[in-house]
Amino acid sequence: MKVYINGKFYSKDKAAVSVFDHGFLYGDGAFEGIRSYGRLVFRLDEHITRLYETCHTMMITIPLSKKEMEKAIIATLKENKIDNGYIRVIVTRGVGDLGLDPRKCHGSPMVIIIADKITLYPAELYKKGMEIITVPTVKNHAEALNPQLKSLNYLNNILAKIEANNSGYNEAIMLDGSGYVAECTGDNIVIIKDGKLSTPSQGRLKGITLAAVMDIAQKFKIPAEERLFTRHEVYNAHECFLTGTAAEIIPIVKVDGRVIGNGKPGTITAKLITAFHKVTHKDGVKY
Ligand code: PXG
Numbered sequence: 001m002k003v004y005i006n007g008k009f010y011s012k013d014k015a016a017v018s019v020f021d022h023g024f025l026y027g028d029g030a031f032e033g034i035r036s037y038g039r040l041v042f043r044l045d046e047h048i049t050r051l052y053e054t055c056h057t058m059m060i061t062i063p064l065s066k067k068e069m070e071k072a073i074i075a076t077l078k079e080n081k082i083d084n085g086y087i088r089v090i091v092t093r094g095v096g097d098l099g100l101d102p103r104k105c106h107g108s109p110m111v112i113i114i115a116d117k118i119t120l121y122p123a124e125l126y127k128k129g130m131e132i133i134t135v136p137t138v139k140n141h142a143e144a145l146n147p148q149l150k151s152l153n154y155l156n157n158i159l160a161k162i163e164a165n166n167s168g169y170n171e172a173i174m175l176d177g178s179g180y181v182a183e184c185t186g187d188n189i190v191i192i193k194d195g196k197l198s199t200p201s202q203g204r205l206k207g208i209t210l211a212a213v214m215d216i217a218q219k220f221k222i223p224a225e226e227r228l229f230t231r232h233e234v235y236n237a238h239e240c241f242l243t244g245t246a247a248e249i250i251p252i253v254k255v256d257g258r259v260i261g262n263g264k265p266g267t268i269t270a271k272l273i274t275a276f277h278k279v280t281h282k283d284g285v286k287y
């Protein structure tokens with residue numbers, strides 16, 4: 001494996017950052033997870049835009065133009081001969097001293113690109129559906145840490161993941177401070193009732209996979225809305241699924257011990273999954 005670091009490729013064992021990098025010391029940086037399917041990078045523009053927007057708010061100046069970033073991502077895929085894979089782009093504030101103050105980071109931000117493979121959940125769960133739980137850790141308040149910031153600081157989500165894991169589950173529903181469903185630790189959530197899709201309107205990352213699913217729903221004339229909902233509505237939904245670049249689309253068949261629908265992946269979910277796989281192998285930036 002070859003890892004891109006600031007314009008050069010390093011073998012996996014030589015790919016390293018300084019212990020004084022503020023990405024390491026404080027989680028002071030941003031990242032993106034991107035997928036490629038059959039030498040097509042899925043929604044690359046959207047991922048690059050989100051990365052640059054996160055860095056803009058964090059006041060980190062990425063030392064590459066968006067076009068140069070696109071080229072670096074594609075070069076990393078080619079260097080690693082990956083036709084179908086997962087790309088992790090990481091930008092850190094760079095090397096500073098032991099103080100939190102970003103003004104102490106004199107070096108350039110670090111840009112790291114890793115191209116690899118990832119399967120988030122066991123393959124059988126994509127067929128028979130997954131069981132998840134709601135966890136006690138609430139989602140960060142949106143005005144404390146905006147969910148649109150895809151920063152390197154994922155502790156809120158990791159604590160929720162640990163709670164799910166401790167109870168024997170792979171994924172967790174996180175609620176916002178008012179008890180409304182926000183999202184999962186690394187995925188957005190969608191429920192379906194009477195043929196209509198609903199996803200939380202706030203307190204969540206604007207997922208790129210979710211946006212692709214919503215586009216597909218629109219083409220199929222499946223009504224969809226963004227609104228607030230509680231666990232009660234999740235329990236009584238007819239179908240449920242999660243979306244994310246790493247997870248793709250995974251059906252959910254049980255939440256907090258409550259069976260969703262008939263306990264099997266729903267028909268609308270199955271239709272959306274099939275259409276999503278077609279889109280990912282058709283649309284994208286060719287390399
Ligand atoms: N919500 C959160 C909090 C995320 O981190 C998503 C939703 C889905 O967004 P996209 O744009 O990918 O559809 C994410 C992204 C992992 C992992 O290992 C998950 C993500 C990113 C990196 C790693 O589970 N999810």
